[in-house]
Amino acid sequence: MTLTVRVAVPRKGRPLEAVLERLATNVGVDDLADEISSTLRYEKSVTKGRTDPEHDVYERLAEYSDLSDPTRPEFTLLRDDRDGMPRRVVFDSVEVDAGDVRLHLVGREEPFRALRTHEFALGFDSADLVLEEVVSLDEEGIADLADVNARIDPMESDVRVVSGLGDTVYHTLMATPETLPPKADLDRDFVRGYEGPLCISPRYERLVEAVLGTGVLDGVDFVYPTESAEEEAAIAEAGLGVYLTVTGSTAREHGLVLGDHLFPSETVLMENRAETTTAEDEAKELLSAPTDETRLVV
Template identity: 75%
Template sequence: MTDPVPVAVPRKGRPLEAVLERLATTADLDHLVDDISSTLRYEKAVTKGKQTTDRNVYERLADYSDLSDPAAPEYTLLRDDREGKPRRVVFDSAVVDCGGVSLHLVGREEPFRALRTHEFGLGFDSADLVLEEVVGLQAEGLDDLGDVNARIDPRDTDVRVVTGLGDTVYHTLMATPETLPPGAELDRSFVAGYDGPICISPRYERLVEAVLGTDAVGDAEFVYPRKGAEEEAAIAESGLGVYLTVTGSTARDHGLVLGDRLFPSETVLMENAAESSPAVERAVERLTADALETAIEV
């Protein structure tokens, strides 16, 4: 029997949910997907104190991981970054059949970096990490996933984006009404003429530069939320900022005006070209089959 194709996937959160949804649409895996999703949602609720249980985390882990069944998903424990550093149950591994192609899903904290170091030929992770680490900074900004590969220096990495999974939230411009002159549009051109503070999450400095372009942010000063402060509240204090949003309701609660959606933040399928093989290419074909998204030009 052909060995399964190893695929690096996130261990938890929205990106893993997006991967599971893609598997549910490209293969008959609804039961497995529901099993993993419900388990991790329950464990997240326990970690956040929204669910209580008499069983300790090791007992729950033993119940979830049935090693006698090779088709059953496996889980592991990680230290959560919440107060007290509780142990959290997260996804570890599963072998699945995806339209006749066997895939070994392997949980990683940073799947993109596992691809960069050639541990895997295929994997899923947030598009944000690609912008944060390997997309070149240019004078003009970047606003579409389809343009990402052209900004990656082939001398820096062999990893390329294949397609997005559509679990899209957006890096969005936000500002207080006082920051905007009468009749001004909150868009990229406004930022290019702005020379005040721009509030962003600390880890997103390079991403925001890539998205807005170095010309637009040349005279701006990046500032960051105080520890424990809501990003929208911090943007309201600074006057202008960039943050992820879906509906924008929290931003409006803080009196902010929503501007341009700068760049989609979504889970992407990635391939390390140096680790490609016929098996990997078959896996790519299955994982992109019947998808609504269009594959990205490599």
């Protein structure tokens, strides 16, 4: 008998794309993954006003979803947080046959919190949320995903990171040339000896504390971009900051020097160890990274 394992996944965006790519690679559901991804890209274009659809949102929703067949994707409507709060089509559910187990992907706005409250044994979400909510702060910082589980208080959460999906952007140190002494490296050691403002997004305060370590932040004062300012512009004004970056081109346009990649902002597979059974273990192996180079061993 094939067992069904429920897996919490993001409803939209880069993290869901990463999950679908992993399924396409490890389970061979390329067409299904492409269908879900292309539908959500189209709906994102509609929400942003770049595409003018022929049919209203309810007609499109009925066209996308097939409730008679659980192996066909279902979508649902959410209110987007943009001006006017438009309705946005997002992923809701699909079942995927994967040999000995059937994976039931269930869309959640906050998959990590759904695992924390024991609604699911397995799920995917951003590694950032783990650092923001359950990783303990310490004088020493965290450098990569492999360090994360050791810093989760078992009395605080049963959730642990299993592996990353490789859709990586980095929390990166940035500074103006005037802030750096001649020939100085822009790294954690530089921040340890630095005193002054450090510009970050307000939501990442605890994450930055966990990544850099509280001992590095003596003498540092967090400052935050205003609502109207680009993050890179705010960092240029402060002199030093941490922000997510892929190529760093925008940072360079603001005259910033790029330093160390402090921590990967990456979609991760997580498990709630209190809820995991043999079926979840099989699903976890199936969904883990395809190569030893990218898999986090816990």
